[in-house]
Amino acid sequence: MTRRFALSRLLQHLGGPLAVVSPLLKPSAAEAAATATDPRWKLSEAEWRKRLSPAAFDVLRREGTERPFSSALNNEKRKGTFVCGGCRLPLFASSTKYDSGTGWPSFWQPLADAVATRRDFKLIVPRTEYHCRRCGGHQGHVFSDGPRPTGKRYCNNGVALAFLPD
Secondary structure, three states, X not given: OOHHHHHHHHHHXXXXXXXXXXXXXXXXXXXXXXXXXXXXXXXXXXHHHHHOOHHHHHHHHHXXXXXXXOOHHHHOOOOEEEEEOOOOOEEEEHHHEEOOOOOOOEXXXXXXXXXXXXXXXXXXXXXXXXXXXXXXXXXXXXXXXXXXXXXXXXXXXXXXXXXXXX
């Protein structure tokens, strides 16, 4: 763990005004890869950069956020499966996708054992971020303002996903 990453986590834990600086201390790709549960997906930063576009690398490995309404997947309406843009693990069934009006693809439930969550204090207010369970790629945040039956909104960066039609 680098000093930068440790300081970022400390600031996030402390919350309050100190958390404002934590976005400046995003984890490196190697640190983000450490969250992967499958050892085959603990790739180096150079390996991830080869596999991903610059935008996908920023979101999946550096926990960035794409601009709202910038993803074609926001308007995807076909039947199929949304998979991780890093390792292709199935994350969401198209039947759980809905238009949240936020500008990012949104889902009310992930597939079983597809994502892992953790607390995020980057915007001072605590949020729950979620990652691909296999490669550790950052997907987005989950909020409690979604539709029934779960009441959850998994707000996903489109660049962190790929769509496989049925």
